[in-house]
Amino acid sequence: MPLPKTRRKSRAKGVQFTLMVVGASGTGRTTFVNTLVESDLLEHKICDDPHATAMEEPVNIKPVNIELEEDGTRVSLTIVDTPGFGDNIDNDLAFQEIVNYLERQYDDILAEQSRIKRNPRFRDNRVHALLYFVPPTGHHLREIDIRLMQKLSHRVNVIPVIGRADSFTVSELKGFKKRIMEDIQHYDIPVYNFPYDVEEDDEETIEMNQELRALLPFAIISSEEEVNIDGEAVRARVYPWGVAQVDNPDHSDFTILRSAILGTHMYDLKSLTEEVLYETYRTEKLSKAVHGYDRESSILPEDLANQSVLIKEEQLRKEEEKLREIELRVQREINEKRQQLLAKEESLRNLESRLASQGSESALASPIPSSITSPGSPAPY
Amino acid sequence: MAEEIRAESYVGFDTITQQIEHKLLKRGFQFNVIAVGQTGMGKSTLINTIFASHLIDTKGRFASDEPVRQTTEIQAVSHVIVENGVKLRLNIVDTPGYGDQVNNEGCWDPIIKYIKDQHSAYLRKELTAMRDRYIQDTRIHCCLYFINPTGHSLRPVDVIVMKKLSEVVNVVPVIAKADSLTIEEREAFKIKIREELIYHNIRLYPFDTDEYDEEELQLNESIRNIIPFAIVGSETNVLIDGKSVRGRKNRWGVVNVEDPTHCEFVNLRDFLTRTHLQDLIETTAQIHYEAFRSKQLLALKEGVNQRPGAVATPQ
Numbered sequence: 001m002p003l004p005k006t007r008r009k010s011r012a013k014g015v016q017f018t019l020m021v022v023g024a025s026g027t028g029r030t031t032f033v034n035t036l037v038e039s040d041l042l043e044h045k046i047c048d049d050p051h052a053t054a055m056e057e058p059v060n061i062k063p064v065n066i067e068l069e070e071d072g073t074r075v076s077l078t079i080v081d082t083p084g085f086g087d088n089i090d091n092d093l094a095f096q097e098i099v100n101y102l103e104r105q106y107d108d109i110l111a112e113q114s115r116i117k118r119n120p121r122f123r124d125n126r127v128h129a130l131l132y133f134v135p136p137t138g139h140h141l142r143e144i145d146i147r148l149m150q151k152l153s154h155r156v157n158v159i160p161v162i163g164r165a166d167s168f169t170v171s172e173l174k175g176f177k178k179r180i181m182e183d184i185q186h187y188d189i190p191v192y193n194f195p196y197d198v199e200e201d202d203e204e205t206i207e208m209n210q211e212l213r214a215l216l217p218f219a220i221i222s223s224e225e226e227v228n229i230d231g232e233a234v235r236a237r238v239y240p241w242g243v244a245q246v247d248n249p250d251h252s253d254f255t256i257l258r259s260a261i262l263g264t265h266m267y268d269l270k271s272l273t274e275e276v277l278y279e280t281y282r283t284e285k286l287s288k289a290v291h292g293y294d295r296e297s298s299i300l301p302e303d304l305a306n307q308s309v310l311i312k313e314e315q316l317r318k319e320e321e322k323l324r325e326i327e328l329r330v331q332r333e334i335n336e337k338r339q340q341l342l343a344k345e346e347s348l349r350n351l352e353s354r355l356a357s358q359g360s361e362s363a364l365a366s367p368i369p370s371s372i373t374s375p376g377s378p379a380p381y
Numbered sequence: 382m383a384e385e386i387r388a389e390s391y392v393g394f395d396t397i398t399q400q401i402e403h404k405l406l407k408r409g410f411q412f413n414v415i416a417v418g419q420t421g422m423g424k425s426t427l428i429n430t431i432f433a434s435h436l437i438d439t440k441g442r443f444a445s446d447e448p449v450r451q452t453t454e455i456q457a458v459s460h461v462i463v464e465n466g467v468k469l470r471l472n473i474v475d476t477p478g479y480g481d482q483v484n485n486e487g488c489w490d491p492i493i494k495y496i497k498d499q500h501s502a503y504l505r506k507e508l509t510a511m512r513d514r515y516i517q518d519t520r521i522h523c524c525l526y527f528i529n530p531t532g533h534s535l536r537p538v539d540v541i542v543m544k545k546l547s548e549v550v551n552v553v554p555v556i557a558k559a560d561s562l563t564i565e566e567r568e569a570f571k572i573k574i575r576e577e578l579i580y581h582n583i584r585l586y587p588f589d590t591d592e593y594d595e596e597e598l599q600l601n602e603s604i605r606n607i608i609p610f611a612i613v614g615s616e617t618n619v620l621i622d623g624k625s626v627r628g629r630k631n632r633w634g635v636v637n638v639e640d641p642t643h644c645e646f647v648n649l650r651d652f653l654t655r656t657h658l659q660d661l662i663e664t665t666a667q668i669h670y671e672a673f674r675s676k677q678l679l680a681l682k683e684g685v686n687q688r689p690g691a692v693a694t695p696q
Contacts, residue, residue, distance in 0.1 A: 026531020045533050051580065089538050090484040135529075136561070137421020139439070142481040166561040167530075169631045237563055240643050242634020251632050 014067060014074030017266055018125060020156070021079065022098060022148070023133025024086030028163030028222055032131075033079050035222035035235065035246060036258055037066050042081055058311070059084040059094035061101050063125065070262045077262075080127060086144065093311075095148060102127055102155040106281045126278060128269045129192065129261055130156045133163040134217060138176050141183040149189045155277060157192035157269050160184070161257065165219035166237065166244055173219055180217050191216070192272070194265065212260055221252035409468030411518045412662065413457070413499075416473070417492060417546065418527025419480040422557035427525070427614035428473055430627060430638065431650050435616065436460050437473050455495045457519070472519060480538060489542045496521050496549050500673040522665045523586075523653065524550045527557040528609060532566045534573045543583050549669055551586035551661055553653070554578075559611035559644050560629065560636050567611050574609055587657065588664065600656060610649040613638050 021029045030042045041064055060083050068075045080101075085094045105125045112122050130152060134145055141149075152158050160180065165173060184191055193216060196209040223246050226233040235246040245251050261269065416424035425439040437458050457472045474495070479488055499519045506516045524546055528539060535543075546552050554574070559567060578585065585608060587601040615638045619628035627638040638646050653661070 024531075025536075026529060026533050087536055089541070090486050092484055095483060135421070136558075137419070139421045142420065144481065144483045147483055164530075164561050167558045167631070169629055239560070239563060239634065239636075240640075241636050242631075244633045 014076040015266065016076045016078070016124065017262070017270065018063070018078040018080065018127045018129075019261065020082065020102075020127045020130040021133065022082045022085055022130060022152075023163060024135060025083065026164075027133035027135050028220070029081065029133055030083075031222040031224060032133075032161075032163060032220060032254075033081065034224050035254065036262075037068060037077065037079070039066070040224070041066055041079060045083065057084045057088070059097050061097060068262070075262060075266075078125070091144060095151070098148075099151055099155065102152070103281065106155075106278055107285075109278070110282055110285065126273055127156050128266075128273045130158050132158055132160050134160055134180065136162055136164050136167060136176075138168065138172055140179050141187075146183065146187050146189070149184070149191065150187060153190045155281065157272055157277070158189070159192050159257075159261070160217035161253075162217050162219040164221070165252070166221055166239075168219070177215075177217060177219065192269065194260075208264070212256070212265075215253055215256060218253040218257045220254045220257060222246055222254060406466055406468070408515070409461070409470055410658075410662075411470045411472070412523075412658065413472040413519060413521045414474070414523045414525065415476070415492070415496070415521050415550070416525045416527065417476050417479065417542070418525075418557060419529065420477065422527040422529065423614050424475060424525070424527055424557075426616060427527075427555070427557075427612060428475075429616050430614040430646065431653060432462060432471065434460070434462060436471065437475055455491055474521065485538060489538075489545060492542075493545055493549060496524075496546075497673065500549075500670055501677075503670065504674055504677060520665055520670060521550050522661045524552045526552055526554045528554055528574065530556055530558050530561050530570070532562055532570050534570075535577050540577065540581050540583075543578070544581060547584045549673070551664060551669070552583075553586055553649075554609035555649065556609050556611040558613065560613045560631070562611070571609060571611070586664070587660070588668070604652055604657075607645060607648055610645045610652075612646045612649055613644040614646070 021033060023029050025045050030044050033042050034040055061080060063078050063080045066077050066079070068077050082098060085091065085098065088094065105127060109122075109124060109126060112118060132145070132149055132152070134141065149158055149160065162173075162176065162180075168176065183189075194209040194212040196206045198206065201209075221237065221244050223235045223237045223244075225235070225237075227236045227238055227243065228234075229236065229243065229245075237244045237246075247255050249255060414428070416428060418424055425437045428437055429435050455474060455476060457474045460471045460473070462469045462471060476492055479492070482488070499521055503516060503518065503520055506512055526539075526543055526546065528535065543552060543554065556562070556567070556570065556574075562570065585605075587604055589598060589601055593601070613629065613636055615627045615629050615636075617627070617629075618625045619630050619635050619637075621628065621635060621637055626640075629636040629638070637643050641647050
């Protein structure tokens with residue numbers, strides 16, 4: 001776990017914010033993150049080896065840190081990428097891994113808080129927001145989307161986004177967004193929908209939240225490349241029929257999303273995570289410990305251990321199979337060599353008996369060829 | 382080898398081509414196509430665009446309360462299109478909900494089974510003692526495989542399914558919704574896909590045989606250099622330079638489906654309908670169906686021989 005950079009006592013420490021991105025490869029996750037932080041933070045999927053790309057991989061959850069400056073505030077941003085999710089034929093395990101990761105961060109802080117001697121440099125890795133990249137099908141949510149968002153939204157603020165929204169016309173996009181939100185309502189998925197209180201909040205806040213809510217799910221187009229438009233360098237994607245601009249709100253919801261999660265709603269997301277989601281988890285976990293049996297469907301640490309054991313067992317089994325194959329092969333080769341040896345000995349014996357029966361005269365007259373007297377030397381194969 | 386003779390005066394048997402044409406025009410042609418790919422890839426739209434008619438409806442869920450898990454009910458939709466007196470009987474098979482679940486193990490089995498069932502049905506009709514004069518042909522002549530425009534590479538499921546499909550049907554891969562890829566991304570994607578297809582030994586249509594002449598072989602080669610076709614489909618028209626063309630108007634421009642610099646729809650359409658339509662039908666019968674048929678008949682013979690006291694089939 002990387003420790004935070006050396007604290008400069010003269011400047012305030014940056015705000016810590018952890019953002020997780022989940023979605024199948026090709027939905028624009030990596031490009032989005034790199035566009036968001038304006039650097040090559042994440043590596044794109046490397047597809048040089050056709051053998052590797054056809055292999056199924058487990059999901060690889062890895063956090064990366066970067067320091068940003070947003071409106072004068074320093075943000076210590078942690079991005080948690082999940083490459084490999086949704087690409088396999090069976091994604092059940094990957095599913096579980098993500099939920100486990102979220103809960104493990106809660107477990108860590110729960111353990112830390114209960115310590116007698118606490119670590120002053122303990123790093124809070126709880127995920128404050130999760131961007132779920134819905135593939136741009138244009139229809140409804142798929143089963144995998146619904147199930148995952150349902151499970152995740154109990155542990156983290158889920159914000160659905162449509163990655164790679166390039167292909168949509170204005171009306172198609174509107175229809176798609178509407179259908180997704182209908183599905184979200186129908187399946188009771190508690191996504192983060194920019195909540196506001198009509199009585200407590202002021203006009204401006206209410207309006208802003210209403211606007212943001214109406215844009216859900218955010219349709220984003222990202223690009224790490226810049227093009228020259230009217231003398232200005234603009235982040236965009238160039239097509240034969242036009243140029244899609246990342247920062248143009250008519251083209252992409254990118255700017256709006258960015259200012260929401262890194263600006264206006266960052267604290268809200270953090271406090272919801274710390275005060276509501278974490279507390280819910282804590283209560284569940286502690287009451288389970290008290291009652292001693294599993295009431296909720298959250299995964300126990302034993303099941304977690306079981307799963308990693310299962311993976312290890314699988315690996316062991318595969319290695320064992322390979323070893324067995326090698327064994328069989330070696331056995332076969334040994335048998336073959338033995339047969340050849342026996343055959344040679346047989347022919348040797350025949351030759352010897354023939355020579356013996358022919359009498360000593362022929363034995364003296366013709367010298368025995370060296371190949372017969374040295375049965376150990378193998379003939380060249 | 383028989384020597385070619387030139388008759389001393391005009392006989393007139395060269396009109397057999399017109400006689401055949403006349404017969405065929407009356408009978409019409411049968412073409413069966415299946416579209417395989419995840420929901421939302423634009424399968425229905427593409428089919429409708431290729432034949433310039435509204436033939437199939439999109440199979441996505443229309444309401445939130447429709448069940449999410451769809452059994453892949455594979456059904457064919459039949460239409461008859463007439464063009465210049467030529468009747469084309471079309472069977473289109475769509476594959477809804479394929480690959481949408483968390484665990485997609487075996488989601489391709491119903492599709493492979495459907496294709497094999499058509500071969501099986503035809504074989505049964507062919508072996509019947511009193512058979513129809515013209516057996517109704519439901520064998521699939523072409524399988525359009527839709528690849529997600531991720532820009533990365535094929536997914537594990539794509540490799541498995543394309544391999545299995547290529548063993549029973551002519552497979553033509555397309556990159557769906559190619560208007561989300563820039564030209565550079567598209568080219569890089571295609572190169573990766575082709576590498577992977579070669580690596581995994583996936584045999585795609587067109588196949589070269591000795592029967593083809595120089596021109597046809599060259600045509601096949603040029604097709605192989607475009608595969609997979611990067612396509613955009615549209616059933617609506619847009620106005621470009623005063624002309625009404627099929628296209629899509631998105632937020633930063635207008636995609637002209639029929640413009641070869643925008644996408645490869647025209648190449649695919651011409652390939653399927655103007656140059657290789659007859660060949661697709663023929664290779665299905667001569668290669669895929671024949672392979673299925675010989676396997677079945679050999680298995681039948683084995684089965685007969687293994688039964689005790691069975692009558693030996695005459696060699």
